[in-house]
Amino acid sequence: MHARPSRWLLTFPGSPGCHAEQHCIVVSLTGTGPAGHPLYSDATGTVLAEITTQGHVHLLDTGPQTLPRTPVHAQPLTDTPAIPTPLRTHSTRPGPRPART
Template structure:
Protein backbone atom coordinates (compact mmCIF):
# COMPACT_ATOMS: atom_id res chain seq x y z
CA UNK A 1 0.00 0.00 0.00
CA UNK A 2 1.27 3.44 -0.94
CA UNK A 3 1.02 6.56 1.21
CA UNK A 4 -0.32 9.77 -0.30
CA UNK A 5 2.69 11.76 0.92
CA UNK A 6 6.32 10.99 1.74
CA UNK A 7 9.33 12.83 3.05
CA UNK A 8 12.28 12.19 0.78
CA UNK A 9 15.58 12.25 2.66
CA UNK A 10 18.28 13.22 0.18
CA UNK A 11 21.89 12.69 1.33
CA UNK A 12 24.62 15.31 0.96
CA UNK A 13 22.35 18.29 1.46
CA UNK A 14 23.35 21.51 3.20
CA UNK A 15 21.80 20.97 6.64
CA UNK A 16 23.07 17.97 8.63
CA UNK A 17 24.33 16.44 5.38
CA UNK A 18 20.82 15.88 4.04
CA UNK A 19 17.82 17.65 2.53
CA UNK A 20 14.23 16.69 3.27
CA UNK A 21 11.54 17.29 0.63
CA UNK A 22 7.82 16.47 0.98
CA UNK A 23 6.28 14.86 -2.11
CA UNK A 24 2.66 14.02 -2.93
CA UNK A 25 1.32 11.20 -5.08
CA UNK A 26 0.44 12.09 -8.67
CA UNK A 27 -1.78 10.20 -11.10
CA UNK A 28 1.26 8.99 -13.07
CA UNK A 29 3.27 5.76 -12.89
CA UNK A 30 7.03 5.54 -13.32
CA UNK A 31 9.11 3.20 -15.49
CA UNK A 32 8.84 0.46 -12.83
CA UNK A 33 5.03 0.71 -12.74
CA UNK A 34 4.95 2.33 -9.29
CA UNK A 35 3.33 5.69 -8.41
CA UNK A 36 5.20 8.91 -9.14
CA UNK A 37 5.39 11.53 -6.39
CA UNK A 38 6.24 15.20 -6.86
CA UNK A 39 6.99 18.23 -4.70
CA UNK A 40 4.93 21.43 -5.03
CA UNK A 41 7.23 22.85 -7.71
CA UNK A 42 7.32 19.69 -9.85
CA UNK A 43 11.11 19.80 -9.84
CA UNK A 44 11.60 16.91 -7.42
CA UNK A 45 9.96 13.75 -8.77
CA UNK A 46 10.35 10.18 -7.57
CA UNK A 47 8.88 6.76 -8.22
CA UNK A 48 8.30 4.98 -4.90
CA UNK A 49 7.61 1.25 -4.72
CA UNK A 50 5.36 -0.45 -2.18
CA UNK A 51 8.59 -1.59 -0.48
CA UNK A 52 9.71 2.04 -0.06
CA UNK A 53 12.38 1.88 -2.78
CA UNK A 54 12.97 5.28 -4.36
CA UNK A 55 13.88 6.00 -7.98
CA UNK A 56 14.47 9.69 -8.56
CA UNK A 57 13.17 10.92 -11.91
CA UNK A 58 14.79 13.85 -13.71
CA UNK A 59 12.40 16.71 -14.44
CA UNK A 60 14.74 18.33 -16.96
CA UNK A 61 17.52 17.18 -19.27
CA UNK A 62 20.14 18.95 -17.15
CA UNK A 63 19.12 17.42 -13.81
CA UNK A 64 21.14 14.55 -12.35
CA UNK A 65 18.95 12.40 -10.07
CA UNK A 66 20.22 11.97 -6.51
CA UNK A 67 21.29 8.52 -5.31
CA UNK A 68 20.66 6.93 -1.91
CA UNK A 69 17.35 8.72 -1.31
CA UNK A 70 15.10 7.29 1.43
CA UNK A 71 11.31 7.69 1.69
CA UNK A 72 9.46 8.15 4.97
CA UNK A 73 5.66 7.88 4.73
CA UNK A 74 3.67 10.76 6.23
CA UNK A 75 0.25 10.34 7.83
CA UNK A 76 -2.70 11.20 5.59
Protein backbone atom coordinates (compact mmCIF):
# COMPACT_ATOMS: atom_id res chain seq x y z
CA MET A 1 0.00 0.00 0.00
CA HIS A 2 1.34 3.42 -0.98
CA ALA A 3 1.24 6.43 1.30
CA ARG A 4 -1.30 8.99 0.18
CA PRO A 5 0.17 12.16 -1.30
CA SER A 6 0.10 15.23 0.93
CA ARG A 7 -0.37 17.52 -2.11
CA TRP A 8 -1.94 17.35 -5.59
CA LEU A 9 -1.72 19.63 -8.61
CA LEU A 10 -5.18 20.12 -10.13
CA THR A 11 -5.39 21.44 -13.70
CA PHE A 12 -8.60 23.19 -14.75
CA PRO A 13 -9.55 23.95 -18.37
CA GLY A 14 -9.77 27.47 -19.75
CA SER A 15 -12.94 28.96 -21.20
CA PRO A 16 -14.78 26.60 -23.56
CA GLY A 17 -14.51 27.29 -27.27
CA CYS A 18 -11.21 29.16 -27.19
CA HIS A 19 -7.54 28.60 -26.60
CA ALA A 20 -7.54 30.03 -23.09
CA GLU A 21 -4.81 29.17 -20.64
CA GLN A 22 -5.42 26.37 -18.18
CA HIS A 23 -5.34 27.11 -14.47
CA CYS A 24 -3.35 25.04 -12.00
CA ILE A 25 -4.02 24.90 -8.27
CA VAL A 26 -2.03 23.05 -5.61
CA VAL A 27 -4.16 21.49 -2.87
CA SER A 28 -2.87 20.10 0.42
CA LEU A 29 -4.20 17.34 2.67
CA THR A 30 -6.56 18.70 5.32
CA GLY A 31 -8.44 15.65 6.60
CA THR A 32 -11.05 13.12 5.51
CA GLY A 33 -13.99 13.96 3.24
CA PRO A 34 -17.64 12.95 3.56
CA ALA A 35 -17.13 9.78 1.47
CA GLY A 36 -14.12 8.72 3.57
CA HIS A 37 -11.44 9.70 1.03
CA PRO A 38 -8.62 12.16 1.75
CA LEU A 39 -9.75 15.79 1.69
CA TYR A 40 -7.57 18.49 0.10
CA SER A 41 -7.85 22.29 0.10
CA ASP A 42 -6.04 25.15 -1.62
CA ALA A 43 -4.43 27.93 0.42
CA THR A 44 -7.50 30.17 0.16
CA GLY A 45 -10.06 27.48 1.02
CA THR A 46 -11.93 28.12 -2.24
CA VAL A 47 -11.13 24.72 -3.71
CA LEU A 48 -12.03 21.75 -1.51
CA ALA A 49 -11.58 18.37 -3.17
CA GLU A 50 -11.97 14.78 -2.08
CA ILE A 51 -9.46 12.69 -4.05
CA THR A 52 -9.52 8.89 -4.19
CA THR A 53 -6.41 6.71 -4.23
CA GLN A 54 -7.02 6.28 -8.00
CA GLY A 55 -6.88 10.06 -8.51
CA HIS A 56 -10.60 10.66 -9.05
CA VAL A 57 -11.50 14.16 -7.92
CA HIS A 58 -14.81 15.26 -6.42
CA LEU A 59 -15.08 19.02 -5.79
CA LEU A 60 -17.06 19.98 -2.69
CA ASP A 61 -19.17 23.11 -2.35
CA THR A 62 -17.41 25.68 -0.16
CA GLY A 63 -20.06 28.39 -0.21
CA PRO A 64 -20.83 31.38 -2.42
CA GLN A 65 -17.39 31.45 -4.09
CA THR A 66 -17.21 30.62 -7.77
CA LEU A 67 -15.69 27.18 -8.15
CA PRO A 68 -13.53 26.37 -11.15
CA ARG A 69 -14.73 23.82 -13.67
CA THR A 70 -14.08 20.16 -13.03
CA PRO A 71 -10.33 19.52 -13.23
CA VAL A 72 -9.11 17.76 -16.36
CA HIS A 73 -6.05 16.36 -14.63
CA ALA A 74 -4.93 15.57 -11.08
CA GLN A 75 -1.22 14.91 -10.48
CA PRO A 76 0.15 13.83 -7.09
CA LEU A 77 3.11 15.94 -5.98
CA THR A 78 6.05 14.41 -4.16
CA ASP A 79 7.51 16.01 -1.08
CA THR A 80 11.05 15.35 -2.24
CA PRO A 81 12.74 18.06 -4.30
CA ALA A 82 13.24 17.33 -7.97
CA ILE A 83 16.75 16.61 -9.15
CA PRO A 84 17.79 19.48 -11.43
CA THR A 85 18.81 18.64 -14.97
CA PRO A 86 22.43 19.60 -15.58
CA LEU A 87 22.89 22.52 -17.94
CA ARG A 88 24.77 21.98 -21.18
CA THR A 89 27.98 23.92 -21.02
CA HIS A 90 29.02 23.38 -24.62
CA SER A 91 27.38 22.95 -27.96
CA THR A 92 27.76 19.82 -30.06
CA ARG A 93 26.99 21.80 -33.22
CA PRO A 94 29.83 23.49 -35.01
CA GLY A 95 29.60 27.23 -34.68
CA PRO A 96 31.03 30.03 -36.80
CA ARG A 97 34.80 29.95 -37.12
CA PRO A 98 36.81 32.93 -36.03
CA ALA A 99 37.96 35.23 -38.85
CA ARG A 100 41.59 34.84 -39.92
CA THR A 101 43.78 37.86 -39.56
